[in-house]
Amino acid sequence: MSRTYTIKDNLVESRLFLNRIIVAFIAILLLTSGLIVRLVYLQIVGHEHYATLAKDNSIKIEPLVPTRGIIFDRHGKVLAENTQSFSLELIPEQISDLDDTLLRLKALLNIPDEKIDQYQKQRKRQKRFISTALLMNMSDEEMAKFAVVRPYFPGVDIKTHLIRHYPYYELASHVIGYVGRINEAEMKSLPVAEYRGSTHVGKIGIESTYETELHGKTGYAEIEKNVQSRAINTLNSVMPSPGANLYLTLDIDLQKTAYDALDTFDGAVVAIEVKTGGVLVFASRPGFDPNPFVIGIANDAYQALQASENQPLYNRALRGLYPPGSTIKPFIGLAGLEYNAINAGHKVFCPGYYQLPNVSHHYRDWKKGGHGSVNLTEAITQSCDVYFYSLASGLGIDRMHSFLQQFGFGEKSGIDLAGERTGLLPSREWKRNQRKQAWYPGETLITGIGQGFLQVSPIQLARATATLANKGNVVTPFLVNKIVRADSTSPGPETHQKIMPLNPENINNIVSAMVNVVHDARGTAKSIGKGINYQIAGKTGTAQVFNIKQDEKYNENNIDFKLRDHALFISFAPADDPKIAVAVIVEHGGHGGSVAAPIAGKVIKQFLEANNDN
Amino acid sequence: MTTETRSEQFQPPSIIGNILRKLHIDIPLFICLFLISLLSFVILYSAGSQNMDVLMRQAARVGLAFLLMTILAHIDPQQFKRYSAILFGMGIFLLVAVLILGQIGKGAQRWLDLGFFRFQPSEMIKITTPMMIAWYLAEHALPPKPKQLLIASVLIIIPTLLIAKQPDLGTALLVASSGAAVLFFAGLSWRFILAISSTLAALTPILWHFMRPYQRDRVLTFLNPEADPLGRGYHIIQSKIAIGSGGINGKGWLGSTQSELDFLPESSTDFIFAVFAEEFGLFGCLGLLALYLLIITRCLYIALQAQDTYSRLLAGSLAFTFFVYVFVNIGMVIGVLPVVGVPLPLISYGGTSIVTLLAGFGILMSIHTHKKLIPL
Numbered sequence: 007m008s009r010t011y012t013i014k015d016n017l018v019e020s021r022l023f024l025n026r027i028i029v030a031f032i033a034i035l036l037l038t039s040g041l042i043v044r045l046v047y048l049q050i051v052g053h054e055h056y057a058t059l060a061k062d063n064s065i066k067i068e069p070l071v072p073t074r075g076i077i078f079d080r081h082g083k084v085l086a087e088n089t090q091s092f093s094l095e096l097i098p099e100q101i102s103d104l105d106d107t108l109l110r111l112k113a114l115l116n117i118p119d120e121k122i123d124q125y126q127k128q129r130k131r132q133k134r135f136i137s138t139a140l141l142m143n144m145s146d147e148e149m150a151k152f153a154v155v156r157p158y159f160p161g162v163d164i165k166t167h168l169i170r171h172y173p174y175y176e177l178a179s180h181v182i183g184y185v186g187r188i189n190e191a192e193m194k195s196l197p198v199a200e201y202r203g204s205t206h207v208g209k210i211g212i213e214s215t216y217e218t219e220l221h222g223k224t225g226y227a228e229i230e231k232n233v234q235s236r237a238i239n240t241l242n243s244v245m246p247s248p249g250a251n252l253y254l255t256l257d258i259d260l261q262k263t264a265y266d267a268l269d270t271f272d273g274a275v276v277a278i279e280v281k282t283g284g285v286l287v288f289a290s291r292p293g294f295d296p297n298p299f300v301i302g303i304a305n306d307a308y309q310a311l312q313a314s315e316n317q318p319l320y321n322r323a324l325r326g327l328y329p330p331g332s333t334i335k336p337f338i339g340l341a342g343l344e345y346n347a348i349n350a351g352h353k354v355f356c357p358g359y360y361q362l363p364n365v366s367h368h369y370r371d372w373k374k375g376g377h378g379s380v381n382l383t384e385a386i387t388q389s390c391d392v393y394f395y396s397l398a399s400g401l402g403i404d405r406m407h408s409f410l411q412q413f414g415f416g417e418k419s420g421i422d423l424a425g426e427r428t429g430l431l432p433s434r435e436w437k438r439n440q441r442k443q444a445w446y447p448g449e450t451l452i453t454g455i456g457q458g459f460l461q462v463s464p465i466q467l468a469r470a471t472a473t474l475a476n477k478g479n480v481v482t483p484f485l486v487n488k489i490v491r492a493d494s495t496s497p498g499p500e501t502h503q504k505i506m507p508l509n510p511e512n513i514n515n516i517v518s519a520m521v522n523v524v525h526d527a528r529g530t531a532k533s534i535g536k537g538i539n540y541q542i543a544g545k546t547g548t549a550q551v552f553n554i555k556q557d558e559k560y561n562e563n564n565i566d567f568k569l570r571d572h573a574l575f576i577s578f579a580p581a582d583d584p585k586i587a588v589a590v591i592v593e594h595g596g597h598g599g600s601v602a603a604p605i606a607g608k609v610i611k612q613f614l615e616a617n618n619d620n
Numbered sequence: 621m622t623t624e625t626r627s628e629q630f631q632p633p634s635i636i637g638n639i640l641r642k643l644h645i646d647i648p649l650f651i652c653l654f655l656i657s658l659l660s661f662v663i664l665y666s667a668g669s670q671n672m673d674v675l676m677r678q679a680a681r682v683g684l685a686f687l688l689m690t691i692l693a694h695i696d697p698q699q700f701k702r703y704s705a706i707l708f709g710m711g712i713f714l715l716v717a718v719l720i721l722g723q724i725g726k727g728a729q730r731w732l733d734l735g736f737f738r739f740q741p742s743e744m745i746k747i748t749t750p751m752m753i754a755w756y757l758a759e760h761a762l763p764p765k766p767k768q769l770l771i772a773s774v775l776i777i778i779p780t781l782l783i784a785k786q787p788d789l790g791t792a793l794l795v796a797s798s799g800a801a802v803l804f805f806a807g808l809s810w811r812f813i814l815a816i817s818s819t820l821a822a823l824t825p826i827l828w829h830f831m832r833p834y835q836r837d838r839v840l841t842f843l844n845p846e847a848d849p850l851g852r853g854y855h856i857i858q859s860k861i862a863i864g865s866g867g868i869n870g871k872g873w874l875g876s877t878q879s880e881l882d883f884l885p886e887s888s889t890d891f892i893f894a895v896f897a898e899e900f901g902l903f904g905c906l907g908l909l910a911l912y913l914l915i916i917t918r919c920l921y922i923a924l925q926a927q928d929t930y931s932r933l934l935a936g937s938l939a940f941t942f943f944v945y946v947f948v949n950i951g952m953v954i955g956v957l958p959v960v961g962v963p964l965p966l967i968s969y970g971g972t973s974i975v976t977l978l979a980g981f982g983i984l985m986s987i988h989t990h991k992k993l994i995p996l
Contacts, residue, residue, distance in 0.1 A: 019761075019762050019807075019929065022762065022763065022807040023805060023807070023923075023924070023932055023936070024924065026804060026805045026807060026936070027805070027920050027923060027924055027936060030801075030804070030805070030920065030936070030939075030940055031917070031920055034913070034916060034940075034943050035913075037943075037947055038909055038913060038947075040956070041909065041947065041950055041951065041954065041956075042905075042906065042909065044954050044955075044956055045863070045897070045902055045905050045906075045954060046902065048860060048863045048864040048897075048954060049863060049864060049866055049867055049868060049897070049901060049902040049905070050867070050868060050902065052864045053864055053865070053866075053867040053868070055864065056860065056861050056863070056864025056865045057864070057865045057867065059861045059864075059865065060861050060862065060864075060865030067854065067857075130670070130671070202854075
């Protein structure tokens with residue numbers, strides 16, 4: 007206590023405090039009386055009214071869940087649909103002897119003990135008067151058996167549900183995605199009224215990105231129910247409006263071709279319609295069957311998917327990051343022409359290695375003896391590394407960075423799928439900020455052949471290829487072509503037009519070099535150029551997974567599969583009027599020309615042949 | 621000496637009584653709190669769909685809360701007084717930290733994740749705000765002068781706004797009222813009280829302007845619950861039906877049909893009173909209110925018996941805030957107040973509020989059991 011207080015002060019203070027306590031106490035009593043008055047009003051005066059509402063004929067407001075929109079591919083093939091599923095459900099409160107009922111059902115339908123245990127567990131967690139499923143996905147036979155004896159099983163019934171079904175299973179699982187049960191976190195973030203009654207929500211892929219469109223608008227009905235929760239009469243209702251149907255740009259047959267062509271390899275194939283940016287193929291292998299996720303995937307099955315070494319849940323086409331390897335060379339070559347660092351006739355002598363002035367380190371070419379004297383066209387055709395070391399050195403990292411950026415490297419492609427990654431387009435600034443280090447000239451060289459820090463995703467690579475095919479008109483890839491609602495139709499996402507001011511002659515030089523890659527006798531992908539009546543422009547690439555030492559020789563057969571190089575291939579066709587651009591990445595595939603290029607060749611062939619028929 | 625001085629304190633000759641006294645536990649208050657915790661388990665069992673997991677988790681929290689209460693009861697109130705300002709400052713710092721982290725995380729955030737448990741600074745500030753105001757006012761002669769009033773108001777408004785920004789309207793309301801209660805018990809003149817209430821009334825339209833859409837929704841729903849039967853109005857309609865259908869005697873334990881038939885996620889948290897009222901009827905409600913009143917009366921008695929200004933003001937505020945808790949929750953559930961997220965104290969499922977509440981009672985017990993033979 008402060009010493010300025012006198013005894014008198016303390017007395018005054020105490021009395022003041024006593025006063026206030028009394029006032030507070032009276033206020034508390036008054037307010038509590040208010041609560042009691044209200045309770046009396048509700049529980050005595052209004053009791054009959056509310057009891058009627060609650061007991062005999064309680065009016066319940068039940069949500070009417072809209073049917074989810076269907077997802078189609080570009081030719082109208084169904085990619086995600088709603089199918090009927092029948093389940094045997096019990097309401098324990100309506101059954102007089104549950105154990106007996108379960109025993110009889112077990113005998114009738116041959117239900118295994120574990121299902122009964124599972125049911126018992128779930129029942130205990132469930133609110134009362136809510137039916138709980140004993141059997142899911144009933145067969146016709148089971149339904150027929152039960153239907154005959156149904157009158158002897160009060161409180162047991164067959165219920166119909168619509169469940170999401172993906173008829174193409176693992177083929178396009180990453181891009182279509184799946185719906186799953188709404189979890190606790192989602193329950194909090196989703197709008198309460200809209201999802202009252204909904205059990206599932208899009209988790210990944212198109213199902214998630216377009217959740218609002220696909221879900222539709224929930225309606226409601228005021229239903230009279232008795233105390234057993236049986237519906238008696240519907241008073242008033244607002245019908246739900248079904249979710250929008252989505253028509254994708256994806257071609258599921260082409261997707262299948264690409265997916266099958268990857269065969270036993272892990273990898274990704276992305277194909278884009280050059281003129282529009284519509285994504286034709288978005289394949290990531292291995293895929294996974296999305297259907298178990300809909301009904302709730304068993305824990306061990308999920309763990310197995312998670313733990314699987316080749317990561318089937320991983321969307322490689324969207325999120326996989328790889329060094330582009332030599333597929334970067336056409337872009338670097340174009341940069342050289344655009345910045346006048348070289349002209350089309352400029353020649354470089356390739357002895358099989360490149361040296362920076364005053365540095366002993368040998369930057370090696372993939373071909374041991376070298377390519378001799380090569381110009382730009384030959385350098386692209388034969389994928390000469392030394393030419394591009396020299397060109398990169400002439401361009402410098404700053405110009406390479408700003409040129410490659412225009413093609414969308416180092417940024418999200420803007421595709422209408424969540425979870426895209428930016429990849430990495432290195433620059434001086436990036437290295438200073440992230441690594442706290444200066445940029446070294448050697449790093450410029452290896453960036454010039456698509457190694458080093460450079461990391462691209464398959465969708466980025468496909469986009470850049472399509473942009474090149476489109477003569478510098480930047481392509482923004484998208485998947486949803488048309489959204490068809492009950493009352494309106496709208497196109498997919500908006501795309502912005504951006505045109506790079508490129509010299510057409512320079513582009514033609516690069517394109518003809520890329521045609522040589524496929525059609526020249528010395529081209530690295532000449533195997534796919536045979537037997538077709540159109541020209542493909544392409545570029546092979548091989549991305550190192552690990553670094554070999556200066557004097558070591560890379561021998562494919564001697565090293566572990568997991569350390570083998572990634573094979574890449576970018577291409578578009580027909581070269582004179584490009585319609586489709588394809589990027590292929592085959593993990594540990596070895597050589598771009600022998601493994602990745604044939605996959606692109608198959609996709610292009612099928613697409614162009616189908617389009618010629620029209 | 622720190623023993624009981626009043627002879628009217630009833631002293632059962634039992635060993636338990638002796639132990640409780642040694643622990644600085646106030647026996648009447650302890651009995652009431654213990655009873656209400658037991659009642660909480662009974663209701664939770666029914667409202668939580670007879671889920672034992674829910675009970676076990678709640679039991680762990682209640683145990684922790686009682687432990688904290690015992691520890692705080694053991695500390696001399698002069699220590700609380702000494703550290704009031706520091707604790708308050710820490711609370712404000714943590715609130716700001718949470719707000720900044722929330723902004724980085726681009727979403728509402730109320731937690732600080734400490735790894736083994738998640739700490740909610742707004743809970744701590746519920747107690748440290750009245751401590752701070754009581755400490756500040758006790759430094760000066762009462763009733764407070766206008767200058768002290770101004771400073772005290774600022775000290776109340778800062779945490780209130782920080783919490784309202786989270787946004788957690790319910791807690792902000794409780795913090796503001798805990799601070800205001802100190803001012804009231806300090807003898808704030810009636811003229812000021814009138815002036816402040818009329819200013820607040822005038823500020824209502826401005827407050828409306830600053831509310832988030834969902835907060836506005838709640839107020840609108842309160843005014844007309846039937847307008848949005850599937851969304852926000854749903855709770856109020858359903859809870860009124862549940863309470864009303866309970867009648868005088870109720871439907872008996874586990875007999876509620878209304879709360880059970882619905883997918884009301886709040887049936888074991890904020891709206892648990894509806895379940896209680898449906899199952900135990902008007903008599904049950906009166907009994908529960910009586911139990912609450914008993915606790916509040918005991919707390920006010922402790923406040924009256926307190927020996928110094930700081931203890932008095934703090935005890936009075938804690939007692940009154942507890943009532944505000946009860947009143948706001950029940951008022952919301954029976955449809956006389958708008959829906960703000962305030963749990964039913966000591967009964968609703970959820971750990972943070974029970975820990976803070978029992979911490980408050982621990983301080984009250986400390987005030988009551990550390991009285992000196994000769995007042996300072």
